[in-house]
Amino acid sequence: SAVISQKPSRDICQRGTSLTIQCQVDSQVTMMFWYRQQPGQSLTLIATANQGSEATYESGFVIDKFPISRPNLTFSTLTVSNMSPEDSSIYLCSVTILAGGAEQYFGPGTRLTVT
């Protein structure tokens, strides 16, 4: 498995501002992902964070709104840009270690409230 930390754990932000969420893993992993969980809902994949190249976004998510970086094998950031109340969600980072199987391990999440 992997130990994953996220910063911040929660934040309250004003409409129109941006927030960058950090994800740090204690070991090198192959894949890193960012998910969104809206209140009372299931998880939806935002994008796959690719090391050294642009992230791969899922349908409905765009780079301008959710820019992602992954400078190395253990760290990634997700920025939620120009926030609106609809962006209030839990944002979760996850990783997979291919050698160990396909399971994804999740960080503790960042609980974002936009006012």
Added chain:
Amino acid sequence: AQKVTQAQTEISVVEKEDVTLDCVYETRDTTYYLFWYKQPPSGELVFLIRRNSFDEQNEISGRYSWNFQKSTSSFNFTITASQVVDSAVYFCALNRIPGAGSYQLTFGKGTKLSVIP
């Protein structure tokens, strides 16, 4: 397209009762993985189990057991002698075998389990 259905939105049981959480999935892949995750009120997602599509053996881990039936596309989760600490939202999920393309986990909508003391 892949789809996971958890028909039970919320379940309440009294402590020490057994409870089964249902999961039905759809996929065109012949090989895939199935998962269960637990999300307690604190919010983190805890990995519980992974099953390969080619391994239909049931699995038991303490009070937890999983029944995988490929013929009915179901992967049900039973908690025996439930405890208050089992109260959480449980998600069933589906993924392709690594190397088969997208690594996207397809999640069900989750079942909220409340265990009443």
